[in-house]
Amino acid sequence: xxxxxxxxxxxxxxxxxxxxxxxxxxQTFKTSQKYIERDLAFLNNAASEALESCNSGKAxxxxxxxxxxxxxxxxxxxxxxMVNLQAEEDVYMRKSKARISHLQALYSISSIxxxxxxxxxxxxxxxxxxxxxxxxxxxxTAKALVDANPEIEDLVDMDILVQCKAIETSLRAGRTxxxxxxxxxxxxxxxxxxxxxxxxxxxxxxxxFVRTGKTVDAISYYRKxxxxxxxxxxxxxxxxxxxxxxxxxxxQESPYQDLFSAERWNxxxxxxxxxxxxxxxxxxxxxxxxxxxxxxxxxxxPSCKAENHPITFVSNYNSSLCPICSPELSELSKSLPYAHHxxxxxxxxxxxxxxxxxxGHQTLMDFAANAGLPAGRVRDPxxxxxxxxxxxxxxxxx
Amino acid sequence: xxxVLKEYGRLQKSGDFGKYVSxxxxxxxxxxxxxxxxxxxxxxxxxxxxxxxxSTTAFAEKIGNTQxxxxxxxxxxxxxxxxxxxxxxxxxxxxxxxPPSSRTLLDRAIAMHLIRxxxxxPADKLIKDASLSIPDVIEEEFKNMYWILAALRGHDLKPAxxxxxxxxxxxxxxxxxLEFSLHRLQFIHYLLTTVDEETGEPxxxxxxxxxxxxxxxxxxxxxxxxxxxxxxxxxxxxSNLEKSPYVNIFLSPSAWDDxxxxxxxxxxxxxxxxxDSPLYLAAAAGAxxxxxxxxxxxxxxxxxxxxxxxxxxxxxIPLPESMFQFHAIxxxxxxxxxxxxxxxxxxxxxxxxxxxxxxxxxxxGNPNQRFxxxxxxxxxxxxxxxxxxx
Numbered sequence: 001x002x003x004x005x006x007x008x009x010x011x012x013x014x015x016x017x018x019x020x021x022x023x024x025x026x027q028t029f030k031t032s033q034k035y036i037e038r039d040l041a042f043l044n045n046a047a048s049e050a051l052e053s054c055n056s057g058k059a060x061x062x063x064x065x066x067x068x069x070x071x072x073x074x075x076x077x078x079x080x081x082m083v084n085l086q087a088e089e090d091v092y093m094r095k096s097k098a099r100i101s102h103l104q105a106l107y108s109i110s111s112i113x114x115x116x117x118x119x120x121x122x123x124x125x126x127x128x129x130x131x132x133x134x135x136x137x138x139x140x141t142a143k144a145l146v147d148a149n150p151e152i153e154d155l156v157d158m159d160i161l162v163q164c165k166a167i168e169t170s171l172r173a174g175r176t177x178x179x180x181x182x183x184x185x186x187x188x189x190x191x192x193x194x195x196x197x198x199x200x201x202x203x204x205x206x207x208x209f210v211r212t213g214k215t216v217d218a219i220s221y222y223r224k225x226x227x228x229x230x231x232x233x234x235x236x237x238x239x240x241x242x243x244x245x246x247x248x249x250x251x252q253e254s255p256y257q258d259l260f261s262a263e264r265w266n267x268x269x270x271x272x273x274x275x276x277x278x279x280x281x282x283x284x285x286x287x288x289x290x291x292x293x294x295x296x297x298x299x300x301x302p303s304c305k306a307e308n309h310p311i312t313f314v315s316n317y318n319s320s321l322c323p324i325c326s327p328e329l330s331e332l333s334k335s336l337p338y339a340h341h342x343x344x345x346x347x348x349x350x351x352x353x354x355x356x357x358x359x360g361h362q363t364l365m366d367f368a369a370n371a372g373l374p375a376g377r378v379r380d381p382x383x384x385x386x387x388x389x390x391x392x393x394x395x396x397x398x
Numbered sequence: 399x400x401x402v403l404k405e406y407g408r409l410q411k412s413g414d415f416g417k418y419v420s421x422x423x424x425x426x427x428x429x430x431x432x433x434x435x436x437x438x439x440x441x442x443x444x445x446x447x448x449x450x451x452x453s454t455t456a457f458a459e460k461i462g463n464t465q466x467x468x469x470x471x472x473x474x475x476x477x478x479x480x481x482x483x484x485x486x487x488x489x490x491x492x493x494x495x496x497p498p499s500s501r502t503l504l505d506r507a508i509a510m511h512l513i514r515x516x517x518x519x520p521a522d523k524l525i526k527d528a529s530l531s532i533p534d535v536i537e538e539e540f541k542n543m544y545w546i547l548a549a550l551r552g553h554d555l556k557p558a559x560x561x562x563x564x565x566x567x568x569x570x571x572x573x574x575x576l577e578f579s580l581h582r583l584q585f586i587h588y589l590l591t592t593v594d595e596e597t598g599e600p601x602x603x604x605x606x607x608x609x610x611x612x613x614x615x616x617x618x619x620x621x622x623x624x625x626x627x628x629x630x631x632x633x634x635x636x637s638n639l640e641k642s643p644y645v646n647i648f649l650s651p652s653a654w655d656d657x658x659x660x661x662x663x664x665x666x667x668x669x670x671x672x673x674d675s676p677l678y679l680a681a682a683a684g685a686x687x688x689x690x691x692x693x694x695x696x697x698x699x700x701x702x703x704x705x706x707x708x709x710x711x712x713x714x715i716p717l718p719e720s721m722f723q724f725h726a727i728x729x730x731x732x733x734x735x736x737x738x739x740x741x742x743x744x745x746x747x748x749x750x751x752x753x754x755x756x757x758x759x760x761x762x763g764n765p766n767q768r769f770x771x772x773x774x775x776x777x778x779x780x781x782x783x784x785x786x787x788x
Contacts, residue, residue, distance in 0.1 A: 006689075009686075009688075009689035010685060010689075012483065012485055012487070012689060013483070013484075013487055013685065013688055013689070015479075015483035015485075015487070017404070018479050018483070019479055019483065022472075022475060022476055022479055022737045024443045025413075025472060026430065026472060026476070029468060029469065029472055032415065032418065032465075032468075033465065036418075036461060036465065039460050040457075040461070041427075041782075043454050043458075044454055044455070044458060047447075047450050047454040047455075047664075050447050050450065050451075051444075051447045051448055051450070051451045053716075054443055054444055054447050055444065061436065061440040061443055064436060064443055064447060064487065065433060065436060065437060068429060068432060068433045068436070068450070069433070071450075072426065072429050072430065072433065075422060075425060075426050075429065076426065076580065078422060078425065079419060079422045079423070080423060082418045082419050083419060084416060085415055085417070085418075086414075086415035086416055089413075089414075093410065096406060097406070100399070100402060100403060100406055103399060104399055104403070107399065107476075109646060109678070112686065112718050112721070113460075113718060113720070113721065121678075121679070121682050121685065122755050123750050124681070124685070125428075125677070125678055125682075126627060128681065129508060129511075129512075132504075132508070132525065133505075133508065133527070135526070136501070136505070137527075138524060138527035138528060139527075140523045140526070140527055141520055141523040141524040141527045141528075143525040144517075144519045144520035144522075145512075145517070145520040147519070147520075147756070148519055149517075149521055150519050164713075186674065186785075198728070224736030231737075233406060235595045240536055261724045274554045283487065283488045283489065283491075283713070284500045285495075285496065287487075288681070289491070289496050289504070290487060290488065290490065290491045290684075290688070291680075291681050291684035291688065291781045292495070292496075292504075292680050292681060292684055293491055293492040293494075293495035293496065293684070294490060294683075294684040294687040294688045294691050295679075295680040295681055295682070295683035295684025295685070295686075295687055296495075296683075296684070297492070298683045298684065298687035298711065298715040298722075299679070299680060299683050299709050299722060299724070300737050301716070301724075301725045301727060301736070302570045302737065302739070303725040303726075304725065305563065308463070317724060317725055317726045318724055319722060319724050319725050320667060320672065321539055321672040321674065321724055322672070322725060323672065323674075323677075323679040323680050323724075324676075324678030324680075324724075326671065326672055326676040327664060327670065327671070328506070328511070328676045328677065328679060329507055329670075329676045329677070332496075332500060332504060332507060333501050335494060335495075336492065336495060337492075337709050337710050337711055338709065338710055338711070338736075339710070339711055339714070339715055340710050340712065340713055340714050340715075341714060341727045341728075341729055341736055342709045342714055342728045342729060342734060343729055344726075344727055344728050345719065345723060345727040345774070345788075346726040346727070346728065346730075346788055347726065352745070352786060353414075354785045355787075356784060356785055356787050357786070357787045358726075358786050358788050366573075367573050370573035370574070370575055371570070371571075372570075372620065372621035380409040381573070382787075386646075393749070395749045395750075395751060395786070396730075396747060396748075396749045396750045396751065396752075396753045396773065397728055397743075397747055397750075397788075398729075
């Protein structure tokens with residue numbers, strides 16, 4: 001089958017590799033715009049005012065000097081912020097460059113059996129592993145992986161996933177501050193995407209006040225945060241107002257049980273993660289999971305079982321090396337569909353032993369020779385049974 | 399990738415935040431100068447402040463242009479990326495593949511992958527982070543394996559030979575001749591080495607090799623006679639090996655790699671594991687399979703159809719056989735379906751093989767109904783067919 005190598009096919013799987021730093025660059029750029037806009041307005045005003053107050057004789061020379069000092073220090077502040085953004089930008093540019101080179105390396109590979117491809121794939125698997133373990137919050141594992149494979153350092157996005165996990169964990173622990181701060185940072189995206197994340201989190205904060213009997217706090221929180229967005233979430237805002245009339249917990253019949261449920265926090269955590277990933281263009285299952293779900297099926301055959309396969313090194317088809325039958329992956333592959341095949345693939349010159357097992361003729365000869373059997377004897381590599389080679393019967397699978 | 403690379407180059411040139419900083423520096427310079435001038439010559443104040451005003455206006459324009467440049471190169475780069483990465487790969491994901499309950503299994507598979515790749519540090523961290531229980535002995539075995547491999551790389555065969563000798567019976571049972579291969583390589587190595595590795599003293603290579611052969615080859619006489627006599631004949635050509643008929647067995651450039659490979663393979667086998675990490679193989683196969691699955695997914699969405707069989711992928715994935723085929727596959731030539739335990743391969747008396755269901759169909763469900771083999775003139779009845787195993 002095809003060993004032809006099409007680099008484009010590999011490149012198309014790697015969208016978040018380049019899009020993530022690009023998106024961070026956009027974010028940085030937006031931040032720079034904000035800073036500039038604010039400080040520019042200030043400087044323009046200050047310059048006009050300095051000139052006018054001097055012209056009108058209102059300002060003394062000392063006043064003018066201190067007006068200039070204010071401008072200078074404002075400008076120095078802007079410079080400091082820009083230098084910081086420049087440093088951030090440099091990181092994203094460096095990462096983008098490393099990633100482009102990583103993908104470009106694919107274009108010099110000619111075959112899937114190339115050693116270079118194996119090396120490339122090893123790097124790929126390592127960075128996929130970092131991404132996957134980070135999604136579970138295994139930061140130490142991720143760091144150790146990067147330490148052991150320094151070449152992937154610029155190819156992984158630790159910070160984003162670490163932050164995401166921290167916020168997710170805080171929500172599961174019943175804290176809203178971290179998530180609300182994140183919402184604040186990404187206000188414009190959330191608005192554009194019509195995300196209800198912030199509303200849901202605020203709503204939960206309100207529920208917590210009610211739950212703990214802090215009615216006054218609940219009312220003021222409701223007024224401050226929920227009323228202003230009542231137009232978008234009208235029904236919900238109206239509905240939860242009635243919550244104050246019920247005391248939580250004691251009343252099994254409360255119509256607000258869903259909101260009082262502890263499951264709500266998990267729901268919020270999941271909503272946050274999906275919103276976060278959508279914003280960054282990160283897939284919900286990890287790229288490792290996506291790759292494995294395809295790869296496990298592509299390798300799986302109806303013969304794949306958890307049982308131990310015979311260990312032989314002579315057949316073309318060495319089932320003892322099958323990854324799907326391996327103790328590591330057999331359980332994981334259980335529920336997956338198997339590969340579609342339209343042609344048989346069996347050892348050449350198939351012969352059958354009296355027990356119904358079929359092997360290539362050469363396979364049996366090689367196995368007998370390696371096992372040091374006397375001439376004319378054959379041994380079933382699977383069952384270990386021995387026969388005279390006269391019992392072999394040629395079969396015609398297709 | 400060329401368009402991406404081109405736009406990246408543009409971004410690097412005109413998207414640099416350093417320009418902001420130099421714009422700011424320029425205005426800072428102007429402001430500082432105005433301040434100094436006013437300080438030393440207060441009468442110039444009006445003129446200087448007018449200058450400050452115009453510098454600020456110029457600065458606004460300038461930084462505006464810088465902003466425009468950065469913005470435009472950034473959006474061109476973004477567009478190049480959007481164009482390159484149009485497909486949402488998540489659509490090919492099999493949603494039932496990894497339910498949350500499978501997390502530990504996946505973590506375990508990753509930890510095992512790390513151990514067998516020799517990444518012990520990350521593996522230990524993962525075992526801790528994910529609270530996995532993997533017997534220490536597995537890690538120790540692999541540490542041992544990497545230690546033996548390191549020795550092999552340094553052309554020291556002793557640890558490998560000791561290991562193979564300690565597993566002699568198990569290795570023989572699976573048809574391995576690793577131990578003999580190792581001894582043979584040691585013999586050849588001695589024959590080709592004129593300087594003792596440890597002492598650096600010159601050695602009589604012929605004598606050392608011969609002595610080694612006498613001490614070690616005897617147990618292999620029975621099984622590997624042919625190979626042994628070749629070796630000993632080659633011995634006679636020692637002074638002129640390059641031109642001897644034995645040049646291949648002696649000077650194979652990959653001899654050390656080959657032996658390391660089969661050592662790894664058989665070491666792993668005795669642990670009940672394959673030598674290539676299953677996770678690595680599955681990920682490699684996935685990278686090859688995904689583009690095809692994505693294409694099929696797109697077509698099926700366009701035509702509003704779905705997979706007809708949920709047990710089987712909708713298309714054939716062209717994986718290179720040599721790397722990814724581990725089981726013989728039998729596709730029934732009549733029904734074109736792969737045989738399974740439920741629908742196993744059956745051999746008719748003529749030696750042709752079909753799936754059990756096909757057999758039933760050809761005999762109209764009657765186990766004693768005679769029917770003609772679809773591939774030869776022979777006739778038989780289903781009850782004569784026997785179950786075979788590939």
